[in-house]
Amino acid sequence: MSRLRFTSLRLRLVVVFALVALTAAVSASGIAYWLNREAVLTRTQDAVLRDFQQEMQNRAGALPVHPSQDQLQHTAGQMAGSSQRFSVLLVGQDPTGRTVYGNSGGLSGFALEDVPGSLRAAVDKRQPLSAANKSPYHLYWQRVTEHGTPYLVAGTRLVGGGPTGYMLKSLEPEAKDLNSLAWSLGIATGLALIGAALLAQAAATTVLKPVHRLGVAARRLGEGRLDTRLRVSGTDELADLSRTFNNAAEALEKRVADMAARDDASRRFVADMSHELRTPLTAITAVTEVLEEELDSESGGIDPMIEPAVRLVVSETRRLNDLVENLMEVTRFDAGTARLVLDDVDLADQITACIDARAWLDAVELDAERGLHARLDPRRLDVILANLIGNALKHGGSPVRVSVREADDEIVIEVRDHGPGIPEDVLPHVFDRFYKASASRPRSEGSGLGLSIALNNAHIHGGDITAANSPGGGAVFTLRLPRDASALTEQDEGAGGSTGGDGDGDGTGGRDEGTGRDKDTGRGKGTRRGKDTKGGAR
Known part of the structure; x- marks a missing residue:
């Protein structure tokens, strides 16, 4: 008490x-x-x-x-x-x-x-004498x-x-x-005061005990224990309040159960749909790669009249493939099955590899000291960096500056562009899924999931990403990650085996989920495909 x-x-x-x-x-x-x-x-x-x-x-x-x-x-x-x-x-x-x-x-x-x-x-x-005196x-x-x-x-x-x-x-x-009378009355007043205090204590206990039980039940309900109910006795106002609470808790439990069922059904639908699309997409991707090779061949095997249509099919196939990859990644986060596979990472080398793989070396300036290490998941860090840098290149333009510094036990990575910045009404929504800054342009190259996936990957490390506008112009995204994320993952063989499957997941091969990394980066396709993962938030 x-x-x-x-x-x-x-x-x-x-x-x-x-x-x-x-x-x-x-x-x-x-x-x-x-x-x-x-x-x-x-x-x-x-x-x-x-x-x-x-x-x-x-x-x-x-x-x-x-x-x-x-x-x-x-x-x-x-x-x-x-x-x-x-x-x-x-x-x-x-x-x-x-x-x-x-x-x-x-x-x-x-x-x-x-x-x-x-x-x-x-x-x-x-x-003086008178009739009255x-x-x-x-x-x-x-x-x-x-x-x-x-x-x-x-x-x-x-x-x-x-x-x-x-x-x-x-x-x-x-x-x-x-x-003596005053003392007696004073003693009687004191006894009356003590009696009133005892009576008030008894009345308060009688009145507040149900209120206390109601408060405890409300806290338990707030903690998610939706089966909490109050024992109802009597017909007074407190009993009516308890009945009202029980009715509200029952309605809330039913509503939450219905919403959870619908949410599970939605997640299962997205996951099943993504898996079902993988098989036909694999075949379509193989065909589009052949068509793309024909387009780029010197023999000119494609009729010039249908060449724009072929290029559109190739582009949209890649976009659809990236969307399916991103949806599968989102379903893993929603289902709580996403896990970390930790390794010692040299941050300068990791960022350089991410930029080089997407042919962004000429458009990105890196400010990072060699030898700065952290124990993180390399694949997920690559997903975060690819989304942040690609988003900056797409919406802010080059040059994009990436700086790395150490603050206490954290690694702080800032991605700064020189564009117009993010509108103030858009800033709170840049990490929302499928958010489009302009309702008149609902269709864009990105899926609208890239920044959301980047934020989820930061959270699973125990970190965070914030977006703001730089005083000198342009947007700046700040990534904060712990130096060592070992406390967030299990280090036994069983955990390692289960998390290893999460990286590629259902036949993704060598493609990074959420980044759309193309193996043929030498032709510049990696840059375009990296942009495909960005949401149209700006």
Whole structure:
């Protein structure tokens, strides 16, 4: 099982579930905490204020208008002994007009400085009487925090004269209760988050397991295992997706089987047709060679009136023979029966022999160092070179320059001409079979298979051929081959025997497949016949 990544659907499902759960839990916990906090504080506050107001009316109201300090002190102590246990500060004026204070906690207890100034101003302010306001003084309260501890401070003044009373109540017990509640809600939020993550993991496993199986099946189908099917269970959307995949795989398997059958039938037809044409072509070729000798004889045995027709028959017979040879070579590549017969090759000598055999010495410039060796199939290398050089001579014109260099463990051979180059729309198709650059000229000397055969011969060596236009004008074909192709072929006697038959194949004799090499190169026919193998790609 692959590691979870942030881009994986499983992780995204878990994160989404966790975020939703976290948002819901935090929202619910926040609302619950706020409601409980207000309820606790309001309940405590109302009880304390009600008790303080009652004590002010009962005990402070019993004091004279101008009490002494001892009276204030005694009354403050009595008021602080109520059930709510708050601190009391009484402020009044004695008979001499001096301000006196009574504190329930003694000298170190609640002092006037502990009361916020805004609260004192509100307590001392006389309110105008009206139908809605029947008392000039009211009870005011405020919550404050000192040194991290919350307090409730309240104050009121007796109507009709008498001391002013202030109360201080610590809310620390309530704050502790609220902190405990916050911790509980936090723990509940964490547990909800963990539960959501586990639920998301379970849901993701339930949902993604069929998706994972579908992905594995799709990869196997892409690898060519067309019999891959999914086990379908249930009636949900994933089950419908699995059924759709199975139907698509079944249709694809049937289609591929039909196409493979048609392709095999086509290859067999081409191969059988090529073999069947070999016998009559051998006889026709023998006759045309006799006619050609009569044409070239000094006795002039052919009637001048029919001489053009005889030459046309000879030319078309050669062209048909080359086409059959090329078709047989193509069928071997398609069937996968083409094999390499390796040998140590001196590249300069091999290229020189290829050029000389086709009477191209005057039209080709060779730039190759002597002594540069490679282990390749000489016959297939000759096919490649003949097609590339012949194509350059046919479409680019002479001089054609062939250069050879060594790059790492590769041999690079460039064939460059000085023609107009290859049109940009033709470049991607120069190696296609039977491709013609001009649709108006479907018939040409070549079969349209030469460059395709050259490319296949390069591939069987583990190399490649590329086509491009030179910046200075003209086309350049670059052939890259490994220095040693031994890794691509078996070196035992059985492999050697089986590959040896591939070179001539079914009575080809001394003719090179794909090149159309003529044994009578001294009369210049080799050049023309070498061109016959080129496709009309340019």
